[in-house]
Amino acid sequence: MTFRKLVSEAEHLISIGLSNLGHAGHKFELLDPPKPEFGDLSSNVAFELSKVYDVKPYQFAQEFVENYLRPIIRDEHEKGSLSMIASAEAHPGGYINFRTNNDTFSEITLSRALEDPSYGFWDVGGGRRVNLEHTSVNPNKALHVGHLRNVILGDVIYRILQFTNHAVKVLNYVDDSGLQVADIIVAFKFAGFPVEPPSKPMKFDRYCGDYVYVKVNELYPTKPSLLEKRRYILKELEVGQSELAKFASTIVLRVLLDQLTTCWRMKAHYDLVNFESQIVLSDLWDRTFDWLKNKGLVQLAKEGKNAGCWTINPERASDQEKVIVRSDGTLTYIAKDIPYAAWKVGFVNDPFSYREFCDQWDNTVLWTTTLDISQDKSEHPDFTSADKAITVIDSRQSRLQCIISCVLSKFQQSDNIYLHLGYEPVSLSSRTAHNLGTIIDAKHSVQMSGRKGIQVNADDLIDLVKLKAYEEVSSRHPGYSKERLEMLAESIAVSAVRYNMIKYDLDKNIVFDITESINLDGDTGPYLQYAYARAQRILEKSREKYCRAPLSKLNSEPEIRIIRVISKFDLVIENAARSLKPKILAKYVHTLATAFNVFYETTPVLKEDNREIRIARIALVNAFCKCLEVASGLLGIQSLKEM
Structure with missing residues (x-):
């Protein structure tokens, strides 16, 4: 400040x-x-x-x-x-x-950092309501490495916005009536696939995605009758009342809970789960469709490849028309996304009731929509009428997201109420892919493709990073119990993965490498944790109190450098919140940790003979710890007292 x-x-x-x-x-x-x-x-x-x-x-x-x-x-x-x-x-x-004036600057900076419990806070949001949607993985598979970037970006943005006085609700949209769900229902009901994994124990989401979904797609070219079954299932899912639809719902819930287990492992928080089938079964779509027709934003194609389909008029002459309702009456997913987006910002009345879905890792309740009025709990939070809706989804969806934004802007002539936050894909380095058992060519990285079965499971990646971290921690602390080592290794693994997914610009591809991600000397999450642990060791060994510290004594270059970084904390937070760029905060935290490590290597603290200087330096270490802990927490990285 x-x-x-x-x-x-x-x-x-x-x-x-x-x-x-x-x-x-x-x-x-x-x-x-x-x-x-x-x-x-x-x-x-x-x-x-x-x-x-x-x-x-x-x-x-x-x-x-x-x-x-x-x-x-x-x-x-x-x-x-x-x-x-x-x-x-x-x-x-x-x-x-x-x-x-270094004396004055140091005195004011450190005094505020040490004494102000809300140091770093800047009121960007003014209490404005934000509906933030992220994750939204199709409920037919486990999360792969690419999905982790979505989960982590969304969660860090949530933390930053919440910290800057935005009233944020995090939504996880579940496409339970789309093609990919229909595929696994075809497999279970018409292709003879067992519902339970036939071999070794594995998470249900992984069984559905890695095996069932891949295998049934391989059957379609040789068994076209299964494609007819898929079309039939899609209609049943939209009707929502048949036994087949109820069976599909049980499968979706099992997959979803397994997916959430992975997300919670990454310390992601959610407020509401929305189901696409409920959007279709409610009157949201009907009212939105009527509005689109009245405004002339959709048209019924009379000829050509889209004959019999309702399409959205292109914004530009060079764009192709986009099908919103197929000729058989089924909806494409953009037809479900538009009313959902309109609901987020209160352009249509809320047709849903709400019930508690489950408890989360952070002791909060995750809610879900329901069309059953009898299940409604009147004390549920308000999830509608947000001032802004933000959707985190990869850049391949940019055109469709642009269509949604343009449509919403014509609801109430309001621009910038719907924001698409796009990002580029994640690949694995050849070294990491090899360690995970994925066979690739001589190139340096591999990208994911669920339909082709090229999919590196997120849990596998986290487990492998954790294993590397466990080996490192156990070598440093051979006397620690297994439980203590497990806890440290898990925290280090989460920090390594999270930091690696947010330290890049959103328009940059990520090539994730495990060895680099846990390096204690690089631009990594564990590097931040290590700096904090170093500082904590100084404080644990010190018996001096910092409350009467003569802070004007801090005038060496390493000391001044840390103070300068600490003084900019609120500016960085404000910038990250306004621009929605988590990289800004990641870069700041790395700069702060680097400044401390230079100080640690060059400047004695406990061994300083001059007591006034020693007390001042202890105060500086305290201020550093406080600032780093808050900033790292906004990145979802736990500050560890030992490494």
Whole structure:
């Protein structure tokens, strides 16, 4: 929060100087310098104004600093108005660089970090309601590695938005009436597949996805009658009342609970499970379809390949029309997504009742929609009428998500109420794929394909990372019990996977490598945990109290570097919340951990002879731990006191 105050003081200082120069209101930027020797804050104000005076930026910067900024700084210091800024200087590159009063800056930063229980909080949301949908894996299979990026991105965004005063509800949409569910019902009811796994014990979601779904798709080319059965099942699922539909529901619930077990292992939180079949069986679709027809947004195709189908008119002439209702009357999934999206933001009345579905790992209740009024619990949370709906789904769905967004914008002429947060796929390095038993060619990575059976199970990946972590921890602590080692290894594995999925830009492909992910010296989750554990060891060995610490004693470069990073915490949180880019927070936490590790390697704490400096450094370690623990928690990474 102190860096925000520094920025405010610099803005005030430059604005007064510009006003005195006769350029009041002229716009400028304040930048975070790339190197410490460039100061603590830089401004580009000289670049545009130098053109007005027909001089080089450096010359203007020199004169502006000498004639306007320095006199103001002297006056403000005499009045005690500027507490952060010590000096301003012109750089030959044309920037104006500001340096802080380190004693004051350190004192204010660390005092607030240590004493303010909500340090880092910034009210971005103002209590606005957000419905955040993520995961939404088809309930015919276990999660694979690619799904983990969705789960983790969605969960980190939830944590950041919740921390910044958004009223967030996390939704998990279950497509229980689509083709992929129909495929496994075909297998169980018409192709002779046993409902229970015939061989060794395995999770039911994995049996359905890795074996049943793959095998039944292999049968379709040679047994076309099964395709007729699939079409029949799709209609039965939409009607929802037959014995076949009830059987499908039991299968879906078994798969879903196994999927959630994997998500909970990743420490993901949910508030509501929505079932697609209920959207179809409710009047949401009927009312939405009537509205689409009245607005002329859909049309009945008279000829061509889509004859007899209802299609959405393309936004652009170059786009192809999109089928929303097939010629046999069944709905495509976008026909189910549109009313669901409209429900999220309150454009249509809520037709659902709600009941408790199950308890979660974090002792919260997961709710589910129901069409059975008798099951409704009046004390359920309000899941509708959000101010914004965010859907986390991979970038291959961008066109369909754009259609949904465009349709919603015509409901109430409201833009930006529906946001698609897309991301690129996840691959495995050849080394990791080989360790998991997946055979690939000589290329460096492999991507997932459930229909082809190329699918690396998420649980397998987590287990393998955990095994590597267990080996590392047990070698460091040979006397620990198995239970203690298991707990540490699981936490390290979760941190390794989570951090690896969020440290990249959303538009970048991820190639996940297990060995790199648990490296204690790299850009990894365990690196953050290791830095925290190092700091905790210092605090455990110390008997000094930090409450009376002379914080102005902290003036070495490693100390100042940590303080600078801590001072920017709320700015980073605000930026991550507004941009919905978890990478911003991941980069910050890594920078913070790196700053501490440099301090740890170069600066004595407990062995410092000067007691005042020793107490101040202990206070710095305390502030670091507090900041890192909060920031890591927003990433879903547990801070460990031992590694």
